[in-house]
Amino acid sequence: MRHEDMLTARSLVKSYGGVRALDGADIRLRGGEVHALVGENGAGKSTLVRILSGTLAADEGSVRLADRAREGGIAVVSQELSLFPDLTVRENLFPHRPPRRFGLLDRGAMDRAARPVLAELGLDVAPGALLGELPLADQQLTEVARALLRRPRVLVLDEPTSALPAAAVNRLEQVLRTLTGRGIAVLYVTHFLEEVMRFAHRVTVLRDGRVTLAGVRGEEIGVPDLVKAMLGAAPPPPVRRERAPDDGPPPVVLSEVCVPGRLTDVTFTVRAGEVVGVAGLQGAGHLDALAVVCGRTAISAGRVGVGDRGLPRSLRDAIRAGVAFVPSDRKRFGLMTDRTVWENTTAVSWLALGRGGVIPSRAELVRRTADLTGRLRLRGGPHDVVAQLSGGNQQKVVFAKWLATDPRIVVLDDPTRGVDVGVRAEMHAIVGELAAGGAAVLVASTDLAELTEVCDRVLVFVRGRITAEVSGGRLTEHGLAAAMQSGADARSDGSGGPGTPEIAGDPGS
Ligand SMILES: Nc1ncnc2c1ncn2[C@@H]1O[C@H](COP(=O)(O)OP(=O)(O)OP(=O)(O)O)[C@@H](O)[C@H]1O
Ligand SMILES: [Mg+2]
Structure with a gap:
């Protein structure tokens, strides 16, 4: 029974x-x-x-x-x-x-x-x-x-x-x-x-x-x-971008960056037109690398360039340098849930003010957001209070309001978390278009399939260091999982010698 x-x-x-x-x-x-x-x-x-x-x-x-x-x-x-x-x-x-x-x-x-x-x-x-x-x-x-x-x-x-x-x-x-x-x-x-x-x-x-x-x-x-x-219909086919990354100065540069207990000698660049992924097990340091670019973590050594500036000291600073940050935790960083969709959209323009390059006017920003939310099939109008939207629709608002600012550097942390398959494909297409338009994109995702779909290459972090770069035919879910795992076991078998960095259990907060 x-x-x-x-x-x-x-x-x-x-x-x-x-x-x-x-x-x-x-x-x-x-x-x-x-x-x-x-x-x-x-x-x-x-x-x-x-x-x-x-x-x-x-x-x-x-x-x-x-x-x-x-x-x-x-x-x-x-x-x-x-x-x-x-x-x-x-x-x-x-x-x-x-x-x-x-x-x-x-x-x-x-x-x-x-x-x-x-x-x-x-x-x-x-x-x-x-x-x-x-x-x-x-x-x-x-x-x-x-x-x-x-x-x-x-x-x-x-x-x-x-x-x-x-x-x-x-x-x-x-x-x-x-x-x-x-x-x-x-x-x-x-x-x-x-x-x-x-x-x-x-x-x-x-x-x-x-x-x-x-x-x-x-x-x-x-x-x-x-x-x-x-x-009610077949999903849109996956989009593949064809373009060569720009060979000007890269908008994102990390050189031998250290964050105590989290990152050791991390060096990488993201060029304009590139989509670079970061992957790792929990606490491996990949999210800390994003936090550095977003001005949310102090470093103890190394050199950082974001846009045409150095290390951002705060998220606000990073935004001025041209960064758009789409967080996974929309409640904490993404949205004012007691405000309307449009209030959320226009709030971004205040932050983006003072950024180098052209800042879209508020009216332009609203128009672009409307355009993006239309493509993402947002259920709800501009005057709806965000708290009344379904979870996935809230995530669409976070995504659209940041990407409407015409960012030079896009940092995405689990951007499609909670959205349905059709919208996920559309978001991937938008990321591809941003890169094609010259943005440098850095993305983390708990969904490895997502990294294989949107990234040109993926940097794998193990215990605070970059241990592999995966691209081309090796860029598969399986290949990534294997790279993330390799060397990570050393910690649990207790064999960690003097070289074992002490990586805290939780990623950047
Ligand atoms: N408190 C509310 N006030 C007004 N409308 C609401 C409220 N809660 C939900 N809705 C609306 O009801 C509809 C269904 O929402 P629901 O949260 O059940 O969707 P869902 O299937 O869970 O979506 P998701 O996958 O995004 O979580 C949506 O159009 C949403 O905007
Ligand atoms: Mg729901």
Whole structure:
């Protein structure tokens, strides 16, 4: 009786003002199965999740939980991290009923309960660490751990892997297998269709608030069927740029740069017209190299040139030197979520003022942003408050507002995090056009396939040093993963001699 129905939702309708986010959607979750939910940005996935978990009321329709499911209830890992950065990992894990002893919080009991769950997720963090100081991937896994500690019968994960490196995704896959083995029903929202094919027993596709594929068994479909059900049309073919990089002075130069505990003797350049990737395992230093270019990290040795200036002292300084920075963490660096789309767009022009070269006027910037958001099929108008856009649509705003400034140097950190396959292809095309127009592009991504698709070459970092440059026929996901891994194991087998640099566990923050 493992595959009995745990949750049945029928004919759900939900409107926000004039927007119909759900338009008669059904879904049925069975115990012992991973059920994937996919669809374009704004298709209604998170809205469905909120209704299933009871945080949002539907206008019409019903949600029924099986008796067996009631006790443990539904636990949700939401798309936007909902943890408290100023609290410790431990405090975040037990938000509701922390174990007590003699009326006091029982830290020992908390840690004993948490340890096996953290270990299962491969999350190696001190329970007393402040959550906000952990890398984003660890924060996301902490959120998963918190959900698991509730011992739910139904577990809902809304894009849990968008910030996770491949190793953590594999671990999550193992955990999901264990959970479904115990008869738990899992609803898994993601934009990674490969993951869907790997993890899911069934798939439901939402399009404009309606179900276009209902609980189809994974082995009965392929990625092209999913894409068609999501978009209603074939995705645009990948774009390949043909152009020679400029041989003038490179806009980005790092020469023997050191950042204590993070980077050792890092030397590279990015020429105008080039798209250069950086890759590495967590804490390998690749993100620190981006942080140097963006003026977010001080260096202890070496030489840096950004635009026609030296080392930027702040992000503002970097922007003046011609840098546009598209961050992965749109909440912290990317957007003022309580403001409208246009307020966010025009705020950039203030920062970009004083930059060398021509600064687009505010009206021009708004026009270009509108152009880009149109290409990216932004759901929502200029006067919509950003907080009301779906997660992927917020990311489109971050991308568009920065790239509309006509930057000379583009720094992208997980630029397509959380956007659907069609928009991902369009963003890649835009990056290609920027490079063709003479921009120097530097990109990091947790999605190795993305690096192979957009980059001319990729610099691989291991323990704070560049250990390989991968390009041409070797630029494959497999080739990158192998290069990232090689030499990295030395740390875990304890053989690190005097030459082992002490690389901290978290990337630049
Ligand atoms: N609080 C809100 N106020 C107004 N509109 C909203 C609100 N929340 C969501 N919407 C709208 O409802 C629609 C569906 O949003 P939802 O967040 O469910 O999409 P999604 O499928 O999760 O997308 P993504 O893949 O980008 O996360 C979108 O058009 C969105 O703008
Ligand atoms: Mg969503």
